[in-house]
Amino acid sequence: MTELSDIQTDTACPSCSDPGAPATDGRRTMLSLLPMAGHTRGKRSAVTCALKCDSACAKPAPNTSDNGYFRDIAGKAISRRHALGLAGAGAVALAVGSSGLAAAASPQAGLAAGRGHGHGHGGRTNLPFKPITPVAATEDTFVVPQGYTWEPIIRWGDPILPGGVPFDVNDQSAEKQALAWGYNNDYTDVIVTNRAGTKALLCCNNEYVNADIMFPPDLDATEQLRISMAAHGFGIVELERSAPGEKWSYVPSAPKNRRITASTPFEITGPAAGSDLLKTAADPTGTVALGTIGNCAGGTTPWGTILSGEENFNGYFRASSATPENKRYGLNENASSYGWEAIEPRFDARSADYANEPNRFGYIVEIDPTDPTSTPRKHTMLGRLKHEGANVVIAKNRKVVAYTGDDERFDYLYKFVSKGRYNPNNRKKNLDLLTEGSLYVARFHGDSPATEIDGTGTLPSDGKFDGYGQWVPLVVDGRSKVAGMSVEEVLVFTRLAADKAGATKMDRCEDVEPSPKTGKVYVACTNNSQRGTTGKAGVDEANPRNSNRDGHVIEITEDDGDHTSRIFRWNIVIVAGDPSVNESTYFAGYPQDKVSPISCPDNLAFDSEGNLWISTDGQPSSIQKSDGLFKVPLEGRERGHVQQFLAVPRDAETCGPVIHDRDGSVFVAVQHPGEDGTWEAQNSLFPDYVDGTAGEGEFAGPRPSVVQVFKK
Ligand code: FEO
Ligand code: CA
Ligand code: CA
Numbered sequence: 001m002t003e004l005s006d007i008q009t010d011t012a013c014p015s016c017s018d019p020g021a022p023a024t025d026g027r028r029t030m031l032s033l034l035p036m037a038g039h040t041r042g043k044r045s046a047v048t049c050a051l052k053c054d055s056a057c058a059k060p061a062p063n064t065s066d067n068g069y070f071r072d073i074a075g076k077a078i079s080r081r082h083a084l085g086l087a088g089a090g091a092v093a094l095a096v097g098s099s100g101l102a103a104a105a106s107p108q109a110g111l112a113a114g115r116g117h118g119h120g121h122g123g124r125t126n127l128p129f130k131p132i133t134p135v136a137a138t139e140d141t142f143v144v145p146q147g148y149t150w151e152p153i154i155r156w157g158d159p160i161l162p163g164g165v166p167f168d169v170n171d172q173s174a175e176k177q178a179l180a181w182g183y184n185n186d187y188t189d190v191i192v193t194n195r196a197g198t199k200a201l202l203c204c205n206n207e208y209v210n211a212d213i214m215f216p217p218d219l220d221a222t223e224q225l226r227i228s229m230a231a232h233g234f235g236i237v238e239l240e241r242s243a244p245g246e247k248w249s250y251v252p253s254a255p256k257n258r259r260i261t262a263s264t265p266f267e268i269t270g271p272a273a274g275s276d277l278l279k280t281a282a283d284p285t286g287t288v289a290l291g292t293i294g295n296c297a298g299g300t301t302p303w304g305t306i307l308s309g310e311e312n313f314n315g316y317f318r319a320s321s322a323t324p325e326n327k328r329y330g331l332n333e334n335a336s337s338y339g340w341e342a343i344e345p346r347f348d349a350r351s352a353d354y355a356n357e358p359n360r361f362g363y364i365v366e367i368d369p370t371d372p373t374s375t376p377r378k379h380t381m382l383g384r385l386k387h388e389g390a391n392v393v394i395a396k397n398r399k400v401v402a403y404t405g406d407d408e409r410f411d412y413l414y415k416f417v418s419k420g421r422y423n424p425n426n427r428k429k430n431l432d433l434l435t436e437g438s439l440y441v442a443r444f445h446g447d448s449p450a451t452e453i454d455g456t457g458t459l460p461s462d463g464k465f466d467g468y469g470q471w472v473p474l475v476v477d478g479r480s481k482v483a484g485m486s487v488e489e490v491l492v493f494t495r496l497a498a499d500k501a502g503a504t505k506m507d508r509c510e511d512v513e514p515s516p517k518t519g520k521v522y523v524a525c526t527n528n529s530q531r532g533t534t535g536k537a538g539v540d541e542a543n544p545r546n547s548n549r550d551g552h553v554i555e556i557t558e559d560d561g562d563h564t565s566r567i568f569r570w571n572i573v574i575v576a577g578d579p580s581v582n583e584s585t586y587f588a589g590y591p592q593d594k595v596s597p598i599s600c601p602d603n604l605a606f607d608s609e610g611n612l613w614i615s616t617d618g619q620p621s622s623i624q625k626s627d628g629l630f631k632v633p634l635e636g637r638e639r640g641h642v643q644q645f646l647a648v649p650r651d652a653e654t655c656g657p658v659i660h661d662r663d664g665s666v667f668v669a670v671q672h673p674g675e676d677g678t679w680e681a682q683n684s685l686f687p688d689y690v691d692g693t694a695g696e697g698e699f700a701g702p703r704p705s706v707v708q709v710f711k712k
Pocket of ligand 1: 207295296297311388407510
């Protein structure tokens with residue numbers, strides 16, 4: 001196994017493969033990579049990088065724009081007046097609340113869409129725990145705190161629809177997979193649906209698959225591709241339990257159970273629907289796209305729908321490398337990571353017939369889990385990018401605001417504001433709230449001199465990485481605010497529009513989640529090992545570490561607590577890492593020797609007390625520990641006290657998470673366990689830990705699963 005140091009080449013990063021790895025050249029090339037699939041910088045393998053994000057980190061960052069707005073001004077101490085003055089002199093007219101920049105959002109500000117429905121009433125925690133000791137990355141164990149236990153609720157391949165059959169790894173077909181739970185869950189929610197608290201809907205997306213550990217080698221290659229398509233997408237399944245606090249079980253063939261796959265029709269909504277940019281030979285209307293792929297994080301809306309971000313969609317296509325638009329999205333002529341173009345021509349976008357097919361992916365999709373007959377939708381109004389996810393909050397004026405990050409090194413943070421207003425009594429109308437409105441991109445201004453942001457992570461003399469920010473308009477009420485680009489162009493080529501708007505290049509925004517308690521918005525910047533390296537953007541106060549291997553979390557306070565505001569304050573609440581080996585860490589001033597080491601913040605969630613829960617993806621080689629789930633209080637004396645709640649098995653990343661603290665339960669999706677194994681030599685037996693000797697059909701390999709953690 002190759003193990004490079006943490007501060008070595010400028011091409012590798014935790015989400016990526018060996019810096020010298022060849023560009024992905026189809027599935028067979030991936031297979032050939034397996035024997036040398038080492039972890040070059042963290043615990044993520046070359047295989048995952050190739051499958052999950054088309055080895056994005058081993059390739060040049062697609063943002064080659066000379067958009068360096070931050071550095072031009074970061075050296076100046078920016079007062080509120082200065083920030084406003086800048087706006088006045090520039091292209092942006094700021095709508096500042098009458099009280100100016102509030103010191104903090106009012107506790108009442110905003111009604112956040114809750115994960116954890118019906119338990120957001122505060123009160124003492126029902127999830128007390130002593131932090132676990134970090135677990136060695138080689139351990140194939142799921143570890144929870146003392147006093148807790150865990151059980152899988154549903155696994156890859158479990159039958160959920162009528163006609164489904166018990167999972168048999170040696171007897172797979174696309175038809176069976178389409179009736180069963182998909183692979184590699186990421187965004188997860190558990191929505192309780194009855195007053196007794198004994199019925200719920202489990203909603204999860206399926207980001208990608210790992211063919212090399214899920215298919216017996218003698219399984220027909222074409223069938224593998226078809227199964228792979230059927231294992232992507234989204235799953236909804238009804239849960240039941242005997243009483244609150246008990247374990248949930250899924251109900252096979254329940255009425256609301258549903259699978260959405262890479263073939264399910266989606267309605268395209270918003271200003272770009274029907275655009276020439278979205279038309280293909282199979283869909284001359286540009287309004288119906290087949291399937292959703294690369295779905296990563298997401299959010300649950302106040303009207304009870306699920307949002308899911310189409311993230312690394314580029315890796316599913318062969319496409320012209322020649323157009324600046326394709327380049328900006330990482331699309332290229334190489335065979336795709338999955339090879340689906342062998343069975344469906346639309347995935348070969350080099351042809352004129354399907355040149356626009358990739359333009360129909362990269363959106364926030366909305367799924368109504370309460371209606372299994374509903375057509376899921378792709379919302380162009382929230383822009384096209386590598387959406388990590390989207391989280392909705394209702395502003396004071398009842399407009400709906402969605403925050404969404406573009407998870408690519410040096411890409412941007414966005415905000416959508418609806419045209420219409422949320423009406424708790426009109427769900428039908430709420431279902432259209434994401435189809436019309438305004439789209440903004442974030443520009444961060446630091447308040448410390450640039451000379452004090454030296455790239456080491458050392459705090460500037462004012463003691464904080466902090467400052468002001470602007471939401472720069474891209475589209476406002478149906479009109480483009482980007483010179484030379486139509487509304488359709490802005491929404492389909494959003495990255496290029498944001499380049500022109502002078503957005504701040506970020507260290508990979510993953511989940512962006514408003515606190516239901518305070519209205520403050522938290523941005524997980526997972527890492528960016530290329531920050532400050534040759535030819536790349538240097539540090540700024542919002543992205544203050546060179547070769548940022550461990551990531552950070554930004555806290556945003558909208559002006560006057562108004563989520564529709566065009567100006568905000570921000571500070572970095574966590575500069576992640578292991579304090580015992582990394583001096584650049586910061587935990588909101590909490591003593592560094594009293595926190596759990598944490599790296600690569602990814603998905604975020606809140607409990608009913610307003611504590612932030614962070615799941616991680618890619619603990620680095622300096623830590624060599626399994627990924628996990630961490631709780632961190634945000635207010636009071638405990639602010640910044642990071643405490644590890646659980647650890648996931650070998651090679652896995654922690655997804656979900658869902659915190660039902662009033663109920664004493666935590667849910668996580670365990671994604672890509674044993675990713676670095678092979679069919680013949682599996683790395684993980686999670687979650688059932690059977691060794692294949694007990695019975696026919698028993699699978700001695702990993703099954704990505706949704707897990708419930710609850711008190712013993
Ligand atoms: Fe799928 Fe950005 O993690
Ligand atoms: Ca500062
Ligand atoms: Ca993620």
